[in-house]
Amino acid sequence: MSLLGAIRDYRDLRAFSPEEASALCGELRERIIDVVLDRGGHLASSLGAVELIVGLLRLFDPAEDRIIFDVGHQAYAYKILTGRDDVFNTLRTWGGISGFPKHRESPFDHFDVGHSSTSLSAGLGYAKARDIRGESHEVVAFIGDGALLNGLALEALNNVKSADTKLIIILNDNEWSINRKVGGLAECLARMRSHSSYRRLKAFIKEHCRNLPKGEGIEAFLGRVKDHVKAVLQPSNFFEELDISYWGPFDGHDLEDIETVLALARRYDRPVLIHFLTEKGRGYRPAEENPTKFHGISCRPDPSLPKEPPLPSWSSAVCDVLRERAAADPRVVALTAAMMEGSKLNAFARDFPDRFFDVGIAEGHLLTFAAGLAAGGLRPVATIYATFLQRAMDQLVEDIAMQGHPVIVAVDRAGLVGEDGETHHGLLDVCWGRAVPGLAMMAPRDVIDLQAMFDYAFTLAGPSMIRYPRGCAPLVVGPEIRPDIASGRAQCLVEGEETLLIGYGSTIPLLLEAQQRCLFLGLPSPSVVDLRFLKPLDWTSLDDWISTHRRVLIVEEGYAAGSIGEALGAHIATQGLSIDFKVIAVADAYIPQGTQEEQWKSCGFSVETLLSQIRPCHVSTAP
Ligand SMILES: Cc1ncc(C[n+]2csc(CCOP(=O)(O)OP(=O)(O)O)c2C)c(N)n1
Ligand SMILES: CC(=O)[C@@H](O)[C@H](O)COP(=O)(O)O
Ligand SMILES: [Mg+2]
Numbered sequence: 001m002s003l004l005g006a007i008r009d010y011r012d013l014r015a016f017s018p019e020e021a022s023a024l025c026g027e028l029r030e031r032i033i034d035v036v037l038d039r040g041g042h043l044a045s046s047l048g049a050v051e052l053i054v055g056l057l058r059l060f061d062p063a064e065d066r067i068i069f070d071v072g073h074q075a076y077a078y079k080i081l082t083g084r085d086d087v088f089n090t091l092r093t094w095g096g097i098s099g100f101p102k103h104r105e106s107p108f109d110h111f112d113v114g115h116s117s118t119s120l121s122a123g124l125g126y127a128k129a130r131d132i133r134g135e136s137h138e139v140v141a142f143i144g145d146g147a148l149l150n151g152l153a154l155e156a157l158n159n160v161k162s163a164d165t166k167l168i169i170i171l172n173d174n175e176w177s178i179n180r181k182v183g184g185l186a187e188c189l190a191r192m193r194s195h196s197s198y199r200r201l202k203a204f205i206k207e208h209c210r211n212l213p214k215g216e217g218i219e220a221f222l223g224r225v226k227d228h229v230k231a232v233l234q235p236s237n238f239f240e241e242l243d244i245s246y247w248g249p250f251d252g253h254d255l256e257d258i259e260t261v262l263a264l265a266r267r268y269d270r271p272v273l274i275h276f277l278t279e280k281g282r283g284y285r286p287a288e289e290n291p292t293k294f295h296g297i298s299c300r301p302d303p304s305l306p307k308e309p310p311l312p313s314w315s316s317a318v319c320d321v322l323r324e325r326a327a328a329d330p331r332v333v334a335l336t337a338a339m340m341e342g343s344k345l346n347a348f349a350r351d352f353p354d355r356f357f358d359v360g361i362a363e364g365h366l367l368t369f370a371a372g373l374a375a376g377g378l379r380p381v382a383t384i385y386a387t388f389l390q391r392a393m394d395q396l397v398e399d400i401a402m403q404g405h406p407v408i409v410a411v412d413r414a415g416l417v418g419e420d421g422e423t424h425h426g427l428l429d430v431c432w433g434r435a436v437p438g439l440a441m442m443a444p445r446d447v448i449d450l451q452a453m454f455d456y457a458f459t460l461a462g463p464s465m466i467r468y469p470r471g472c473a474p475l476v477v478g479p480e481i482r483p484d485i486a487s488g489r490a491q492c493l494v495e496g497e498e499t500l501l502i503g504y505g506s507t508i509p510l511l512l513e514a515q516q517r518c519l520f521l522g523l524p525s526p527s528v529v530d531l532r533f534l535k536p537l538d539w540t541s542l543d544d545w546i547s548t549h550r551r552v553l554i555v556e557e558g559y560a561a562g563s564i565g566e567a568l569g570a571h572i573a574t575q576g577l578s579i580d581f582k583v584i585a586v587a588d589a590y591i592p593q594g595t596q597e598e599q600w601k602s603c604g605f606s607v608e609t610l611l612s613q614i615r616p617c618h619v620s621t622a623p
Helices: 010-015 018-039 043-048 050-059 076-084 119-132 151-163 184-194 196-210 218-232 255-267 285-289 314-328 346-351 363-375 386-401 429-434 447-459 505-521 539-547 564-575 596-602 607-621
Strands: 066-069 139-144 168-173 245-251 272-277 332-336 356-358 379-385 408-412 440-442 464-467 491-494 499-503 527-530 533-535 551-559 580-586
Touching (some): 010 050, 018 043, 018 050, 018 076, 043 050, 043 285, 050 076, 066 119, 168 255, 184 245, 314 408, 332 363, 379 386, 440 447, 447 464, 499 607, 505 607, 539 564, 564 580, 580 607
Parallel strands (some): 332 379, 408 464, 499 527
Antiparallel strands (some): 491 527
């Protein structure tokens, strides 16, 4: 029987010999590789963290101690070892387990994650709560070298001293974010990787740990560590300056090293950061060689499905537009917050290296930096996933919109995103964006409108937001001829009767499909309208269209609360119109992982749901 198969409980790990523990790491890697190549997921990060997780579970007890992951995309081995091996093959599927820690999934997942750089703040909170409640468990925050460079993590580091509590920080340094990590602090960390004084400190800790007497002597030893730290640290260490003991760097794949130092950390009474060096993708050659490609991979394509020539993704269509604009206008610059790969900006970065900025995982900074670039006379396009825009709403309001800076915020992954699940959906940008004075908001249904909207946004003197979903961008949807985008007009794609179907962006193909199905079923054809502009809304056209229909259905890939539908409903009510009105949007809930299709269906984005709304109207008019 395999070692993994023999484990009934993570506590069994403690009885493993060092050889068995290290063999177990090999088995965990095989399991992760098998499932993730099939299901998709965050392969490279999880492979790199296996020994650290095994070490943690041999030294700490998550039933008592709190282990908090950052982003949570590296925690697959933890899931497997804390009772989820038998369901691990349901990873990221509808009804299966999440790709991220979830406290509702397991009592050993102490903090839900997905967005980065929260582990230190949450860890400090847990630690302080422990102190105030007079408890004595350990709190461990596990953070990657990319996530550590985010403002939130730095704020937490700054707070460690005044919080005056013990926190163990595991820094999992694999030298990568999704792409290479960037910035001055990244370089500072890189220097620590090789600085000889840190190596001497490591040698000191290892040597003394081995001979550390149990119980007695620990305080004296720790005093010596402190003195030694002072003696060897030249130049000053960023973490030590913040009053956080820095230990390392250690080999994050050497279980003996890991366990030695974790054992010491348990007995230490101060906040400590332990710097481990790991290899992203460890144990799977393609991922070791290309950690960016294997950071996150999709599920294996179904071989029974016909292979259609792939359409460009929305992200690459945007990159094409930006390259074209940048070639024509030297003021155009493009920005990302650590998502160059996902936002498909590689070609822009290659063609315009001086006009491309990856600011690291720093969404707030991204938007204020863009505001400064615009104020300085450039035409910045800040690309950002809708979910991560949540981190920067303040900057969108205060630094961009309120001051009227002509920044284009290109909102990628707007809507339901599939397998990453609830932490990664972009369902709030419309409700919030709509409320921001002075912000123009658009949503293209195809590449033609995408180009037109960017062209138009570049002519504006103020800020704009263009939202598009995860997935492929259709080249043309509906009529190719359309109202000039500068008119701000919505477009009626199909003139029908009785029912008016309204949508924008991703929901337009669905509305057209429903309209076609009505024709097929012999029902009256509904009208179909694409809003194109979410702010300002084209009220004049809408009033005309609404007044000639008996039923209005608006379908939006965003939360219903604060939706365009909500505004439309209020408008219809104030006009005192007697019209059947319904909003199909995402209900007041978090939508779990699954395919985008499954999530769409669960939210009522299906032809069947639309037909069920359209039919009663028809039935009521039947003789
Ligand atoms: C707020 C936020 N911005 C961006 C991301 C996307 N993202 C997920 S993992 C990651 C890289 C994290 O690097 P690191 O912490 O070093 O972990 P590694 O993948 O190297 O293990 C990024 C940018 C995110 N999850 N949250
Ligand atoms: C963990 C994380 O936040 C990213 O890796 C995210 O999963 C990327 O999503 P896409 O696959 O949509 O680029
Ligand atoms: Mg990293």
